[in-house]
Amino acid sequence: MGKGRLKIALITGGSKGIGKALGTGLAKVGYQVILTGRHEKDLKKTVQEIVSLGYQKPIYYILDITNSGLITQTIDAIAAQFGRIDVLINNAGIHRKGTLDLSEKDFRELLETNITGQFLVAQAVVPLMKRQRSGYIFNVVSRSATVGFPGTGGYCASKWGLRGLSESLYRELTPIGIKVTALCPAWVDTDMANRAGSPLAPEDRIQTQDLFHTIEWLLNLSDGACVKEVVITNPLSL
Template sequence: MEIEGKTVLITGSVRGIGLAIAKAFDLAGAKVILHGRQIPSAEILAQFSKDMPYITGDISNAELIQNEINNLYQQGTQIDILINNAGMTNDKPATMRSEDFAQVINVNLNGTFNVTQPVFKQMRKKKQGVIINLSSIIGLMGNIGQANYAASKAGIIGLTKSLAREGATKGIRVNAIAPGMIESDMTNALSEAQRETILTNIPLKRYGHVDEIAQTVLFLTRNDYITGQTITVDGGLYI
């Protein structure tokens, strides 16, 4: 799909990977719609080449977020590209309370579906569209203390494959990206010893950058013959 002039909605796009993706689409000439739990700050909006429309809300609240998206359609906006990036972690041993497990599932997996459903319906009518879901290598390999996160991200991969099959005959491509250890607020919070331990398991011996995820998103958007795939961007951590 040609990106210039297309409208892209990116969830969780006011910081980290989501913000990098939004800036990459802006630079490529797309019409970007931002999303976050709160209204984006003036500092965030100043990083773009033009005024950025935005929607707000917790994606785990189906009624709230779907009303926001449906309002866009009612105002005449057509979403050509959807990037499901918003998510959370709440790392605890598998003995965690059921509420802690459900919370991460509700945001990461149910939230991805909540956003996708109204957009997918409209894309079917247009017979065109691109959806890219942010999963994680943890969804492929699992990890100690992340049973909830791993389950949610594995679920996103299954959702991606099913949507890709349903959407193929309607001109809709759906793919997932599974980032590895990317420089972020989460990795910055690690101790030096923890960072060094992780690096020993990464063949390329460095952490990834948010821009490397953003460029992979652009690649998957442009390539019209890739669907139903999960692309790992992890420096070789999961080989």
């Protein structure tokens, strides 16, 4: 990615949980972090917290990843300011309990956010990475994309779809210098896990820092090494 040049990392769903932790970690190691999310109050709070740690001040954009027009505007603005995006972390997503008891509305929202939204962001960013002839895309998927858990069929379906999209991108883009990795963690210690009813105590869950360290390791691999997906599980929920 070129030593000595400021590296640009775009993180969707960057104001809380996994996205916030990844943004903080990348800012710590010298990236210009760009956060997106739907709520400006949460984005501002995260930016302030990162700055208070002495790291490069992140930029933020209010973004609903189901809005293709707004995605295009956001990526165009980033390209105009920085000329490139080195890392895309497709992290924004939602969780809903239920399988056939899900309402049609909830099922469609799961697919619209967890698959279509991720697709739209990648669709907007990849042309820029192709012009750069470099880049790294991390799709934050879930262990629910590897196991069809009972009671969460809608969520599992959306994440299996994202995992399939990620593998297709991996096979299409890696040969031209753009790496793609699907991150498939089990229960992570976040507010979303609390709302989803995680059976694990917070200390028994994957920590958000574990995901940052995973990404940091992947970013430091040589150009000759590529990783399609990483599945991270909990000792108590194998």
